Amino acid sequence: MELALNIKNDKLVGDFWGGLASMLVALPSAIAFGVTIYAAIGPEYAGLGALAGILGTTALGLVAPTLGGTNRLITAPCAPAAAVCSAFAIELVQHGVQPAFIVLMLTALGLVCGIVQVLLGFMGVGGLIKYIPFPVVSGYLSGVGLIIIGSQIPKFMGVMDGTSWWRVLMAPDLWHWQSALIGAVTIAVMLGAPRLTRLVPAAILGLLAGVITYFAIAFSVDGSLLVMEGNGLIIGPLGGTASSMVDAITGRWQEIGELKLSQIGALLGTALTLGVLLSIDTLKTCVVLDTLTRSRHDSNRELIAQGSGNIASACVGGMAGAGQMGATLVNLTSGGQTRLSGVIEGVLSLITFLALGAFIAWIPVASLAGILIIVGIRMIDRHSVHLLESPWTRLDFFVVAAVVAVALGYSLIAASGAGIVLAMLLFIREQLSSTVIRHKAEGGNRFSKRLRLSREMEVLEKEGAQSVIFELQGSLFFGTKSQLYAALERELETRKYVVLDMRRVQSVDVTAVHLLEQVRDSLIERDAYLIFSNLSHALPNGRNIGELFDQMELTTLTEHVKVFPELDDAVEWIEEQILGENLAQEAEVTALELADIELFKDHKEETLIDLEACLARRSVEKDGKVYSFGDPGNELFLIRKGAVRITLPSGDGVPAHHALTYGRGDFFGGMAFLSQMTRFNDATALEDTELYVLQREQFEKLREEHKRLACHLVEAVAKVLALRLRYSDKELMAMQD
Numbered sequence: 001m002e003l004a005l006n007i008k009n010d011k012l013v014g015d016f017w018g019g020l021a022s023m024l025v026a027l028p029s030a031i032a033f034g035v036t037i038y039a040a041i042g043p044e045y046a047g048l049g050a051l052a053g054i055l056g057t058t059a060l061g062l063v064a065p066t067l068g069g070t071n072r073l074i075t076a077p078c079a080p081a082a083a084v085c086s087a088f089a090i091e092l093v094q095h096g097v098q099p100a101f102i103v104l105m106l107t108a109l110g111l112v113c114g115i116v117q118v119l120l121g122f123m124g125v126g127g128l129i130k131y132i133p134f135p136v137v138s139g140y141l142s143g144v145g146l147i148i149i150g151s152q153i154p155k156f157m158g159v160m161d162g163t164s165w166w167r168v169l170m171a172p173d174l175w176h177w178q179s180a181l182i183g184a185v186t187i188a189v190m191l192g193a194p195r196l197t198r199l200v201p202a203a204i205l206g207l208l209a210g211v212i213t214y215f216a217i218a219f220s221v222d223g224s225l226l227v228m229e230g231n232g233l234i235i236g237p238l239g240g241t242a243s244s245m246v247d248a249i250t251g252r253w254q255e256i257g258e259l260k261l262s263q264i265g266a267l268l269g270t271a272l273t274l275g276v277l278l279s280i281d282t283l284k285t286c287v288v289l290d291t292l293t294r295s296r297h298d299s300n301r302e303l304i305a306q307g308s309g310n311i312a313s314a315c316v317g318g319m320a321g322a323g324q325m326g327a328t329l330v331n332l333t334s335g336g337q338t339r340l341s342g343v344i345e346g347v348l349s350l351i352t353f354l355a356l357g358a359f360i361a362w363i364p365v366a367s368l369a370g371i372l373i374i375v376g377i378r379m380i381d382r383h384s385v386h387l388l389e390s391p392w393t394r395l396d397f398f399v400v401a402a403v404v405a406v407a408l409g410y411s412l413i414a415a416s417g418a419g420i421v422l423a424m425l426l427f428i429r430e431q432l433s434s435t436v437i438r439h440k441a442e443g444g445n446r447f448s449k450r451l452r453l454s455r456e457m458e459v460l461e462k463e464g465a466q467s468v469i470f471e472l473q474g475s476l477f478f479g480t481k482s483q484l485y486a487a488l489e490r491e492l493e494t495r496k497y498v499v500l501d502m503r504r505v506q507s508v509d510v511t512a513v514h515l516l517e518q519v520r521d522s523l524i525e526r527d528a529y530l531i532f533s534n535l536s537h538a539l540p541n542g543r544n545i546g547e548l549f550d551q552m553e554l555t556t557l558t559e560h561v562k563v564f565p566e567l568d569d570a571v572e573w574i575e576e577q578i579l580g581e582n583l584a585q586e587a588e589v590t591a592l593e594l595a596d597i598e599l600f601k602d603h604k605e606e607t608l609i610d611l612e613a614c615l616a617r618r619s620v621e622k623d624g625k626v627y628s629f630g631d632p633g634n635e636l637f638l639i640r641k642g643a644v645r646i647t648l649p650s651g652d653g654v655p656a657h658h659a660l661t662y663g664r665g666d667f668f669g670g671m672a673f674l675s676q677m678t679r680f681n682d683a684t685a686l687e688d689t690e691l692y693v694l695q696r697e698q699f700e701k702l703r704e705e706h707k708r709l710a711c712h713l714v715e716a717v718a719k720v721l722a723l724r725l726r727y728s729d730k731e732l733m734a735m736q737d
Contacts, residue, residue: 018336019344026076032368033082056318061346068305110314116275117307126299139403145379186370210367282323443467448572467497476512503534626683633672634696642689
């Protein structure tokens with residue numbers, strides 16, 4: 001009990017320090033993100049933006065970890081949310097929308113974004129978002145980083161009137177040297193602080209350095225900076241009290257009734273973009289966290305938690321956010337153990353707001369701009385330039401560049417659409433670069449598990465060119481149609497049996513089915529057969545190939561299309577057709593005598609009389625066991641009538657593996673008989689079966705009384721076993737081609 005309490009206390013202490021450290025990282029960035037969004041409405045809204053960042057950190061920190069299942073994950077306002085929301089606000093400003101209504105629309109955007117994330121989680125989309133191609137995500141995040149940097153350049157230079165960044169850079173007369181100095185000091189301290197200490201987050205030290213620089217300038221050079229009213233270089237008053245927080249929560253919702261349903265509907269595109277982007281950001285952080293902690297997160301549960309957190313944040317007037325990589329890693333390295341560390345981070349953010357609201361009002365906007373410029377730079381994937389070094393990855397680089405270009409030239413919403421299109425192109429490119437033909441085998445090099453007599457094998461080898469087997473793989477769709485037809489076309493005029501094994505096929509579309517219909521019709525004209533194996537299995541997309549082919553009437557209109565559950569069944573059927581055409585098939589209803597068995601076709605009649613005297617006759621009913629795994633290998637079996645299947649037993653309820661099938665006139669059990677080892681498989685009668693059985697003690701007696709006969713028997717068995725091994729080697733060599 002005492003040990004359990006100590007462990008619990010250790011986790012609580014670790015969660016507290018982890019929550020404190022992550023709050024120190026997340027809160028300055030959240031304030032900067034909020035200022036970025038709301039300053040786009042007008043400089044006088046910067047304080048409201050800082051408040052939105054703080055409230056967002058609090059709400060997300062309290063709700064998301066409580067509902068989520070990922071330990072140590074810190075959810076807070078993030079750069080992608082700032083980029084999308086600020087672009088949204090700027091667009092509304094350009095359309096002449098009233099500032100108060102823009103604030104309300106930002107609240108509605110966060111609310112709808114949260115609802116989208118919750119729906120994505122309930123629909124199970126969480127597992128799919130992780131598979132968006134890296135070049136698309138890289139380009140999107142790099143575009144967000146560049147947008148963040150561009151939006152902060154005017155603030156960094158002290159230009160707060162909405163002038164674009166490139167106009168600011170081209171007009172030095174607009175610059176405020178005080179603002180530029182404060183931002184430069186903030187950036188310098190942020191970059192240099194990790195070399196001196198890691199106990200205090202670099203963003204905190206940079207922010208403190210910016211504040212100190214601001215007051216140093218104010219006291220020594222420009223006394224007007226000590227006045228808060230009308231001072232555009234600082235955030236401005238927040239009203240950091242409990243009553244003001246309640247006003248911020250309730251005041252906005254008094255006007256929510258003014259929003260019309262059509263206006264809410266107009267938010268859906270931006271909300272969907274924001275929801276997907278925040279989900280990707282969160283799940284990417286979860287994957288990294290899983291790797292570091294050897295844990296496993298529930299993607300869909302986490303999306304529901306993140307969406308609920310964003311809904312709560314919107315309800316209290318905060319900004320949207322996601323699982324933040326930087327704050328999460330700080331939480332981990334600072335001792336965070338459980339989800340409680342995220343809740344503590346939210347509580348401490350609330351306490352900071354209530355206790356330090358007056359101080360936060362004096363934070364220089366340029367200092368926040370410096371922090372965000374560093375954040376933006378770190379979001380840019382500079383390593384993607386290396387994709388140009390290889391011809392195999394240059395297209396991926398152009399995808400990154402295209403998404404960035406659309407994000408900068410048009411909007412993040414357009415970039416999300418371009419990213420989806422490019423993701424599909426990347427998929428098609430990947431499918432086109434891989435072959436759908438996994439392996440091709442001639443009929444004379446691929447035999448069934450039904451062992452044949454030597455004369456039958458000679459026929460199958462001779463007539464092997466009648467059949468061809470294609471093992472397909474990957475996706476059969478419009479992009480691989482030409483490749484598949486090119487492989488099949490030259491076989492349609494010469495082969496009587498064309499086998500398509502579908503076991504490794506991952507998807508099939510209507511275009512591919514139409515192509516297979518053309519293949520079928522071409523074979524029917526020559527009285528040839530199209531044969532499918534492993535057809536009735538569920539694809540990753542939930543569809544069933546067999547049902548799809550039946551629905552499209554590919555396999556149901558003619559006897560010239562055959563469907564078999566396994567490839568071996570298809571090959572065995574083809575062998576029976578070929579043997580039936582080339583050999584006079586004997587009626588298999590009668591039992592063979594010893595002289596009719598191929599193993600003894602060259603023996604004299606008197607010799608066979610002596611041998612038959614040593615043999616016992618045994619009848620086995622259908623599904624009866626001839627022998628079982630572990631039985632002594634002291635008997636050799638000759639099949640007079642019927643067939644026997646050899647299976648390798650499997651454990652844990654897995655069906656036994658079908659190894660071989662022996663038919664009338666063949667023998668089995670020779671390996672164990674000659675080596676005198678126990679059986680390592682099971683032998684089961686497929687139908688009512690008649691056997692000759694040579695027991696070991698009878699063979700020993702035969703060897704003493706008829707040495708020549710015993711020698712011939714062993715030689716004949718060994719010869720057949722060697723011949724079977726030769727055919728097996730031939731099949732293995734053909735599979736390697």
